Amino acid sequence: MRDAYHEDLDSLTDKLVEMTRLVRSAISRATTALLDSDLQLAESVISRDAEVNGIFEDVETTIFDLMARQQPVAVDLRMVITALRMGTDLERMGDLAVHVAKVARLRHPESAIPAEARSTIVEMGQIAERLVTKAGSCIASRDVDAALELDQDDDAMDRLHRRLFRTILAKDWAHGVEPAIDITLIGRYYERYADHAVRVASAVVYMVTGSRPA
């Protein structure tokens, strides 16, 4: 049987994994809301972010209790400290999904995404989902090799982000300034979402090995 201390540590892992599930669902729904101009879906992303924030508060409370009542050392101490960092990143990823959903809501019933940018946004959404799903697996499995692989998906996100800029800066861009601004911000939200997922995976590497990925 596990003692209360190790149960607390396990519950910390479970909560972080649950946060990855929720923020994956959030960016998935936000992307669809954006592409389909689906107001109801956008609203669901915005209202359900409170769940993510609630779990993060649980994480913080658990960490504080663990620190105050126990004296975690070595890998457990790193686990507790990095859990705080991972929770912060995941909470932010939820916010970024909300930002995407808010652009969808603002432009509804119009679409914020002109035809020539749609496929890039679809791909950015898919990579965002892949990154956070992998980050969740890394937290659960403490798999360092898998954690180091996230960089490749992040490179793909950066390439898509540059493609998005080329689209709005193309000579034949016919939609003017406002959609260009929307797309600039949306591109930034996906890119930041991906960066935070990579940071979560890096935190797993640090937790397990005690040293940072290069």
Next chain:
Amino acid sequence: MRDAYHEDLDSLTDKLVEMTRLVRSAISRATTALLDSDLQLAESVISRDAEVNGIFEDVETTIFDLMARQQPVAVDLRMVITALRMGTDLERMGDLAVHVAKVARLRHPESAIPAEARSTIVEMGQIAERLVTKAGSCIASRDVDAALELDQDDDAMDRLHRRLFRTILAKDWAHGVEPAIDITLIGRYYERYADHAVRVASAVVYMVTGSRPA
């Protein structure tokens, strides 16, 4: 005489205050680089960000040592945990100043900021400096009332951010899409910089009182 434990805690405060000084200087120089198209100044912001990152690594090491060797409780434990959060926010503020400087560098010898947006950028730079200076004072003094006042400056930043969007969306905007994209991103960097400064101040409130500001 202070014992080693309290000296470590004090040094943590000193390092965080030093981070606020460096990232204040960084956003100040980045703003000037942007407005004056000063390439050398932009480069200095970019290269000197390593100092901020170095101090943050010191902060993390100090926190880890403190946790591993001592058992901080109550306000000291909150100090150590929130120091990690404040350090993360301050490190990010350094990155955001670098992002502003990189736009200046990208557009040099042209200016990224057309005349009609300059006064708003000047004000955003000033509020960013004011916010981080106040955050630094709050860390040093642990002054909760002062920490709660940062929200007002942040509201002013949000108003300037909206004004910036009105400028680039105005009917007489004659600069096309590319400067609008630059300004959209720059506006976002200042707004995020301000948000992180507010988070630092909120962390001071939590550290001192044990409860979060509403």
